[in-house]
Amino acid sequence: MPAATATIHQHEYQNGLTLVAEAMPGVQSASCTLLVPAGAAYEAAEGLDAGGGAATMLCEWLTRGAGDRDGRVLLEALDDLGVSHSESAQTIHASFAAATLGANLIPALEIFADVVLRPRFDEEEIEPIRSLCLQNLRSLEDDPGSKVIYELRERHFPAPWGRPAPGTAEDVARIKPQALRAFHQAAYRPNGAILGVAGAIDWPRLRDAVGELFDAWRPRPEPKLVEASAGPGRDHVTRETQQIQIAMAAPAATVAGPDYYRARAAVAILGGYSSARLFTEVREKRGLCYSVYASYEGQRERGAMLCYAGTSTERAQETLDVMLAEFHRLARRGVDLEELDTMRAGLKSSLIMAQESSMSRSGALASDWYFLGRVRPLDEIAAALDALTPESVSDYARALLKPDELTILTLGPTPLDVNFPA
Amino acid sequence: MTRFHHATLDNGLEVIAELNDDAHSIAAGFFVKAGSRDEAPELAGVSHFLEHMTFKGTARRDALTVNRDFDRVGAKHNAQTSEEDTFYHFTSLPEYLPPAFDVLADILRPTLREDDFETEKKVIIEEIRMYMDNPMSVAYEAAKAAHFGDHPLGNSILGTVESITAMKAADMRAYFASRYSPANIVLGFAGKGDWDELLQLARGRCRDWTGDRPSRDARPARGRLGFQALLREEDQQQTVVGVADGPPLESDDRYAAHLLATILGDHTSSRLYWALVDPGHADGAEISYQDYNQAGGFYAFLSCEPDALEDDLRRLAAVCREAMDRGVTEAELARAKNKVLSRAVLRGERPMGRLASLGFHWVYRRSYLPIEEELAAFSRVTVDQVRRLLGEWPLWPMTLVSVGPTADVQPPK
Numbered sequence: 081m082p083a084a085t086a087t088i089h090q091h092e093y094q095n096g097l098t099l100v101a102e103a104m105p106g107v108q109s110a111s112c113t114l115l116v117p118a119g120a121a122y123e124a125a126e127g128l129d130a131g132g133g134a135a136t137m138l139c140e141w142l143t144r145g146a147g148d149r150d151g152r153v154l155l156e157a158l159d160d161l162g163v164s165h166s167e168s169a170q171t172i173h174a175s176f177a178a179a180t181l182g183a184n185l186i187p188a189l190e191i192f193a194d195v196v197l198r199p200r201f202d203e204e205e206i207e208p209i210r211s212l213c214l215q216n217l218r219s220l221e222d223d224p225g226s227k228v229i230y231e232l233r234e235r236h237f238p239a240p241w242g243r244p245a246p247g248t249a250e251d252v253a254r255i256k257p258q259a260l261r262a263f264h265q266a267a268y269r270p271n272g273a274i275l276g277v278a279g280a281i282d283w284p285r286l287r288d289a290v291g292e293l294f295d296a297w298r299p300r301p302e303p304k305l306v307e308a309s310a311g312p313g314r315d316h317v318t319r320e321t322q323q324i325q326i327a328m329a330a331p332a333a334t335v336a337g338p339d340y341y342r343a344r345a346a347v348a349i350l351g352g353y354s355s356a357r358l359f360t361e362v363r364e365k366r367g368l369c370y371s372v373y374a375s376y377e378g379q380r381e382r383g384a385m386l387c388y389a390g391t392s393t394e395r396a397q398e399t400l401d402v403m404l405a406e407f408h409r410l411a412r413r414g415v416d417l418e419e420l421d422t423m424r425a426g427l428k429s430s431l432i433m434a435q436e437s438s439m440s441r442s443g444a445l446a447s448d449w450y451f452l453g454r455v456r457p458l459d460e461i462a463a464a465l466d467a468l469t470p471e472s473v474s475d476y477a478r479a480l481l482k483p484d485e486l487t488i489l490t491l492g493p494t495p496l497d498v499n500f501p502a
Numbered sequence: 503m504t505r506f507h508h509a510t511l512d513n514g515l516e517v518i519a520e521l522n523d524d525a526h527s528i529a530a531g532f533f534v535k536a537g538s539r540d541e542a543p544e545l546a547g548v549s550h551f552l553e554h555m556t557f558k559g560t561a562r563r564d565a566l567t568v569n570r571d572f573d574r575v576g577a578k579h580n581a582q583t584s585e586e587d588t589f590y591h592f593t594s595l596p597e598y599l600p601p602a603f604d605v606l607a608d609i610l611r612p613t614l615r616e617d618d619f620e621t622e623k624k625v626i627i628e629e630i631r632m633y634m635d636n637p638m639s640v641a642y643e644a645a646k647a648a649h650f651g652d653h654p655l656g657n658s659i660l661g662t663v664e665s666i667t668a669m670k671a672a673d674m675r676a677y678f679a680s681r682y683s684p685a686n687i688v689l690g691f692a693g694k695g696d697w698d699e700l701l702q703l704a705r706g707r708c709r710d711w712t713g714d715r716p717s718r719d720a721r722p723a724r725g726r727l728g729f730q731a732l733l734r735e736e737d738q739q740q741t742v743v744g745v746a747d748g749p750p751l752e753s754d755d756r757y758a759a760h761l762l763a764t765i766l767g768d769h770t771s772s773r774l775y776w777a778l779v780d781p782g783h784a785d786g787a788e789i790s791y792q793d794y795n796q797a798g799g800f801y802a803f804l805s806c807e808p809d810a811l812e813d814d815l816r817r818l819a820a821v822c823r824e825a826m827d828r829g830v831t832e833a834e835l836a837r838a839k840n841k842v843l844s845r846a847v848l849r850g851e852r853p854m855g856r857l858a859s860l861g862f863h864w865v866y867r868r869s870y871l872p873i874e875e876e877l878a879a880f881s882r883v884t885v886d887q888v889r890r891l892l893g894e895w896p897l898w899p900m901t902l903v904s905v906g907p908t909a910d911v912q913p914p915k
Contacts, residue, residue: 106524109848144780151780155771159837162844165770180844211782218738219785219805222637320736322631354579355569364565367624370632392631395624422574429576429595433527436852 088445088455089283091291096271096299099290100445100455102278104438110279111179111438113446114192117302118174118267120247121240125303130263131255133217133247135169137209138260143167144205147194151205154191163188167195169245171233172379173450174268179439182280186289193293196268206257213252220246225371225390228317228325228491232386235315236329236487239308241379269300276446279438313487316495324396324492326403328387331485333476335378335451341464342476343376347385348423349415349473350374350406355422357406362389368399378451385480393493400496408501411481414474424465431458506870507697513711514685517704518864520692520856520872528599528693529853531591532610533861536681539585539654539794540718547661548669548677550583551626555674556590556609557581558618565618568609577602585655586795587865593854596694600703607707610687614678619671627667630660637734637741638803641905644732645743645801649725649901655797683713690861693853722750723797729902733909739785740808740906744818746897748791748798751866756793758883758891763791763800764838765830766821766897773821778804784814795866800897808908815902819914822898829889843877
């Protein structure tokens with residue numbers, strides 16, 4: 081693995097905002113990702129009760145006019161700077177991501193500082209936003225593959241950690257502008273916010289500019305979240321679709337925890353690439369489906385393996401049976417060295433290739449900082465991967481796949497039987 | 503700095519490379535001029551099915567070995583089939599290029615075994631069913647068929663459950679023999695690599711390939727501008743795809759066409775965005791430009807509530823007519839250029855992004871387009887050129903296909 085050529089800088093401002101940046105040689109672009117801990121989970125914070133979908137509605141409202149600019153002027157200003165951007169609420173964070181040519185990054189950040197700190201909150205925008213969010217929920221109903229993952233996360237993670245950012249039609253229909261303002265007031269805070277920047281940057285200039293732009297942002301107490309139990313562990317959602325969607329989740333190690341790399345290895349070997357076990361057994365050998373995979377999702381306090389397949393009604397039972405048999409085989413018999421080497425090669429290559437894109441790098445910097453309070457150097461990751469052995473990963477796989485801890489959800493015309501191999 | 507190289511092997515296979523020492527990886531790909539427009543009606547979907555079958559094994563590897571040999575060197579591999587091309591590609595670290603390329607070149611000469619063919623048939627049918635659950639895919643396929651009619655550009659890429667079920671391995675072998683000849687394929691590389699080494703690898707793996715130079719039915723296409731409403735009671739939203747003719751990829755007007763589509767229908771801050779999405783009339787409204795060999799199209803995409811459909815179609819018509827009557831402004835054009843230029847730079851920073859631009863350009867134009875020249879071509883577009891384009895390629899009326907819970911809808915006049 082070649083040595084990392086990039087330099088990573090970090091700075092924590094007085095209000096608690098953290099800037100973490102990487103100057104990337106050989107790129108013309110620069111990208112930023114601002115993570116604010118104001119995702120859908122915080123809608124349920126004590127004393128807030130903002131309603132399902134509030135985080136998403138607020139995110140949309142913020143960009144419809146801020147500082148000196150109304151909504152149209154604001155979006156045009158971003159266009160003038162050639163900024164590709166996306167703003168969205170996820171479960172934990174509200175995320176503001178932007179990419180442009182290096183010279184235009186600081187002017188773009190000026191606009192995002194307005195968006196986060198000085199939204200206009202024009203009430204005329206509320207009904208259009210409500211209509212948009214309600215339609216997004218309807219479109220999600222028409223997209224069974226995405227729908228089933230939202231439903232799975234909601235059942236698997238203890239509330240509010242699986243809360244779907246699109247919310248519910250019932251809540252979106254009734255949320256008042258005042259509730260959105262209150263949510264902004266309580267949840268949008270610099271303490272806990274992380275700005276990741278990568279690409280063609282001048283560090284001292286960036287550090288000073290960000291300091292000035294976000295200086296007026298006042299820290300606030302962290303909203304208190306109350307956890308509720310997850311479930312149900314087995315469920316079916318009836319829909320008249322061509323295919324049955326099968327979605328499963330199992331608890332897995334956290335990003336910061338000692339078992340992180342073992343968890344990533346076990347999940348990847350199960351379903352992370354084309355010669356992984358699920359793809360081989362379900363698709364290549366039996367032709368049961370087009371799409372089947374397993375992936376890892378990390379949160380600070382918990383992690384999970386998420387697993388998916390979509391297939392025709394008459395072949396769905398066999399698909400589920402084969403998937404469960406593969407879980408069982410992995411837990412019982414573990415992994416071999418060749419599989420582990422393949423997994424290592426794939427993950428290392430992805431990490432190095434991510435160095436070519438300022439967009440993926442800025443997201444990774446912010447995410448590393450959120451989970452670890454630092455950025456993991458490439459050689460540290462490579463060393464941790466190299467230290468894995470078939471025995472260590474096999475031991476972990478045994479703990480990963482316990483039938484009574486699995487959440488299993490199907491969506492389609494008919495439910496399936498869950499038969500664990502003996 | 504980047505360096506461009508080009509060579510033609512004795513059997514007609516062309517090899518191109520844009521090399522850049524600053525890259526961390528290298529992308530490699532075969533561009534095969536074979537897509538749904540090259541298919542006879544009874545073989546609907548054979549190009550895409552063949553793309554799947556190439557990964558199912560060769561004289562030296564079975565399907566599991568193909569996947570394993572890519573994965574063991576961390577190569578990210580995939581393939582796509584369109585109306586006109588099948589593109590096989592991977593990205594790897596430079597030191598793993600030789601073993602990964604060995605697999606990619608190997609699979610371009612697949613065995614197409616009977617039992618693999620029958621297993622993979624089931625996967626293709628699952629893929630078709632997956633897209634049948636997606637209203638936008640259903641509307642897109644139907645709109646192309648309605649617009650292009652008997653012209654082969656109206657053919658479905660995936661085919662149908664019926665055409666795939668009826669297909670025989672022998673038909674696919676004949677199709678392969680007719681389209682996968684070396685003179686119909688371009689091999690491209692982009693990223694960090696050494697030209698002499700790449701060319702030697704290409705010669706070593708591809709020089710024994712044989713076959714004739716196939717032709718394509720590339721008569722110009724003109725759309726039929728029809729209207730269709732397909733009932734899907736299970737859907738919640740109404741989905742519409744519209745098609746109007748546009749300049750072909752052979753025309754230099756494609757830059758103006760791309761900018762026009764950005765001004766009118768980019769996903770953010772375009773005229774359609776302000777007319778439909780910002781006010782909450784629709785949760786999606788876009789226009790994009792697609793160029794083809796001797797044809798082109800402006801595609802409109804709309805997702806809205808069934809009750810809003812007729813009003814939204816009127817709004818779409820108004821945006822198109824307004825542009826036809828008055829053109830676009832200098833400020834709009836300047837803004838669209840900024841968007842397009844910045845996106846091209848971002849895409850070009852990844853070797854795979856460069857390889858795709860570079861390769862498709864070479865396949866149809868036999869020339870090298872450095873990113874600076876592509877950006878300059880966008881910069882040169884004027885509002886007068888956009889106005890002339892709109893005169894030559896009117897956006898309205900367009901072919902419209904609506905899919906969703908209501909079929910009771912009248913198209914706007």
